[in-house]
Amino acid sequence: MILEAAQLQVKPGSINDFESNFRKASKIISQMPGYLSHELHKCVETEDKYLLLVKWESITAHEVGFRKSPQYEEWKALLHHFYDPFPTVEHYVQIKN
Template sequence: MIRELAHIVVKPGAQAGFEAAVHEALALFKRVKGCRHVELHHGIEKPEEYLLVVHWETLEDHVEGFRKSPAFQEWRGMVGGFFAQAPDVVHANVVIE
């Protein structure tokens, strides 16, 4: 299992709309092979910042399966307008839990 960690900065005042769009988009993730869990964390010190954590079975499930699917285009259409800048995305293995 790997984690996709996406640092997302939204436009000032766009938090409620972004959160609603992510909530609606959860169904997209659940349809994709290998997606096990999605979490959205909201920054306290910097309220325009979020961390989206997606649990994938494999890196390929995210990079090949989701990113190259129509679901990814739907996702970007739903949330992309809220972004203040392009998200910074990394992948990680859990070493201590």
């Protein structure tokens, strides 16, 4: 399992539209092969800042299966115009005890 993590800085004054569009975009990503789950968290200390966590079966499911799909174009159209700056996305693996 791979955890995708992205800090999202949303343009001031657009959080309501962003959250509404994110609900629409959630339906897109949740139907992708290799998708497991996702969570969106709003920062308490910094207004307009969010943390997106997405669990994938593999990096390939995210970077090839999703990012090279027509559905990703819909995702981009719904969300990417809200970000300033554009987020950095990183992938993590869980360390077993």
